[in-house]
Amino acid sequence: MKPTWWWQALIGLCMALDALAGAPPAAAAGDAAILYHNYCSVCHGDKGDGRSRATGALSTPPRDFTSAASRQELTRERIAAVIAHGKAGTAMVGWKTQLSQADIDRLAEHVHQRFVLGQGAAGSPAISGTHAHGGREADAASTPPQVDMTAGLPNGLKGDLRRGGAFYLANCATCHGARGDGQGPRAYFINPKPRNFLSADSRARFNRLVLYAAVSEGRLGSEMPAWNKVATPQQMADVAEYVFRSFITAPAVAGTSSVPAVAGTPR
Ligand code: HEC
Numbered sequence: 001m002k003p004t005w006w007w008q009a010l011i012g013l014c015m016a017l018d019a020l021a022g023a024p025p026a027a028a029a030g031d032a033a034i035l036y037h038n039y040c041s042v043c044h045g046d047k048g049d050g051r052s053r054a055t056g057a058l059s060t061p062p063r064d065f066t067s068a069a070s071r072q073e074l075t076r077e078r079i080a081a082v083i084a085h086g087k088a089g090t091a092m093v094g095w096k097t098q099l100s101q102a103d104i105d106r107l108a109e110h111v112h113q114r115f116v117l118g119q120g121a122a123g124s125p126a127i128s129g130t131h132a133h134g135g136r137e138a139d140a141a142s143t144p145p146q147v148d149m150t151a152g153l154p155n156g157l158k159g160d161l162r163r164g165g166a167f168y169l170a171n172c173a174t175c176h177g178a179r180g181d182g183q184g185p186r187a188y189f190i191n192p193k194p195r196n197f198l199s200a201d202s203r204a205r206f207n208r209l210v211l212y213a214a215v216s217e218g219r220l221g222s223e224m225p226a227w228n229k230v231a232t233p234q235q236m237a238d239v240a241e242y243v244f245r246s247f248i249t250a251p252a253v254a255g256t257s258s259v260p261a262v263a264g265t266p267r
């Protein structure tokens with residue numbers, strides 16, 4: 001038997017250690033860069049240019065901080081205000097329940113200096129803390145950053161799994177399938193096809209934040225509706241939580257056709 005489980009356990013452990021090693025040492029120089037990495041880059045991209053894997057899911061794309069328009073409009077104060085309060089009608093939610101005022105100020109300074117004015121690289125070192133384990137800095141430069149799968153829901157919302165499940169079955173399963181595999185009864189008639197939440201791509205991309213944004217905003221040019229007109233933030237939080245816990249992070253089920261079987265996984 002090929003013991004794949006311990007391999008997965010090992011990877012999990014490495015990721016956990018990584019998360020620990022990458023945790024921001026209080027008030028270290030790289031602080032703001034880490035905050036940005038954890039909370040913002042999932043939408044605005046590592047380079048602040050709005051290119052990210054979430055962009056395609058949002059009807060209003062995330063702001064490109066490096067554009068000429070941003071340079072004109074985005075003062076440090078405005079950036080801080082937007083981080084705190086969000087921007088109505090977009091996936092840009094307010095963070096003031098999750099970040100302290102000091103963190104918000106640091107982040108605003110970072111975004112302004114590094115991306116809007118474009119002078120960051122010299123003054124702000126790349127995310128510190130990666131020094132701790134050899135080799136990762138080189139990796140960080142070449143491979144796209146991991147989406148932070150521990151990110152919570154926006155605005156301090158807490159999703160309720162049970163209510164989310166009921167909402168999902170009533171509103172989403174017809175397209176995405178009760179098992180989240182994208183094979184709901186309506187899927188056959190739809191193009192592009194509803195997202196399969198069990199795919200490796202979905203598992204790599206969809207944290208709670210991105211799920212919430214995708215549910216809220218819908219997806220232009222597809223049959224994925226924007227739910228923010230008809231559902232409350234709490235309902236959207238519930239269903240995002242349900243999709244996250246039941247499909248995205250659920251252990252892959254051996255023998256489920258839509259999940260690429262891991263070689264050697266016992267049936
Ligand atoms: C879920 C995706 C998402 C995340 C996460 C996110 N943003 Fe945004 N952000 C957006 C969208 C969408 C807009 C609206 C774009 C527009 O209207 O031009 C936006 C707009 C902005 C703006 C410009 C607002 C204005 O005045 O026009 C700033 C500044 C900003 N975000 C900073 C941040 C920072 C800093 C973080 C991390 C704390 C962050 N964002 C996290 C999606 C996101």
Ligand code: HEC
Pocket residue numbers: 056057168171172173174175176186190191192193194195206210211214215219222223224225227239240243
């Ligand atoms: C009428 C069919 C339909 C319904 C109902 C529906 N979706 Fe979708 N959904 C789609 C389609 C189609 C896509 C794929 C769009 C694409 O790939 O461009 C999608 C994509 C998504 C995505 C991924 C967005 C991305 O970045 O590709 C998420 C997350 C999602 N749906 C969640 C939900 C949830 C949660 C519900 C219930 C509240 C729901 N959907 C209801 C059809 C539907």
